[in-house]
Amino acid sequence: MQRRTLLKRAGPLLALASGTLPLAALAAAPMVEIWKDPNCGCCQDWVLHLNKNGLATRVHDEGNNAARARLGIPAKLGSCHTGLVGGYAIEGHVPAREVLRLLKEKPKAVGLAVPGMPIGSPGMDGAAYGNQRDAYDVLLVLADGSTRVYQSYR
Numbered sequence: 001m002q003r004r005t006l007l008k009r010a011g012p013l014l015a016l017a018s019g020t021l022p023l024a025a026l027a028a029a030p031m032v033e034i035w036k037d038p039n040c041g042c043c044q045d046w047v048l049h050l051n052k053n054g055l056a057t058r059v060h061d062e063g064n065n066a067a068r069a070r071l072g073i074p075a076k077l078g079s080c081h082t083g084l085v086g087g088y089a090i091e092g093h094v095p096a097r098e099v100l101r102l103l104k105e106k107p108k109a110v111g112l113a114v115p116g117m118p119i120g121s122p123g124m125d126g127a128a129y130g131n132q133r134d135a136y137d138v139l140l141v142l143a144d145g146s147t148r149v150y151q152s153y154r
Contacts, residue, residue, distance in 0.1 A: 036081035046123030053096030093121035
């Protein structure tokens with residue numbers, strides 16, 4: 001294997017290892033497959049948030065509209081990236097805490113969504129946003145497209 005190929009494949013593993021997740025837990029970490037725009041900085045910040053909170057990631061820089069539709073998230077709940085973990089769709093800036101809770105509770109649902117891009121949500125936080133925090137809800141998306149509040153952030 002060429003050195004360049006090895007380094008390219010090792011990149012996600014090294015990024016994960018540089019977070020707070022112990023190396024021994026890497027193999028057991030739930031894998032979130034993510035579709036996003038290749039030029040979106042807030043999406044990459046969300047990926048880092050997931051990595052720092054015990055989730056492995058595999059990123060596809062090809063946009064997320066097709067993935068969102070394929071995974072059953074209604075367009076009205078759309079955001080800038082879409083994920084898939086444990087059979088659940090994850091739309092938008094959903095906190096890792098709620099992803100892990102979803103995997104533990106295993107409700108009958110399509111997945112979770114944080115519509116739009118609320119300031120203060122993971123990836124849309126920090127100094128670049130003036131440390132502002134807007135209230136937002138994490139929605140549980142049901143099979144019929146309806147939603148209910150899974151967790152509120154105020």
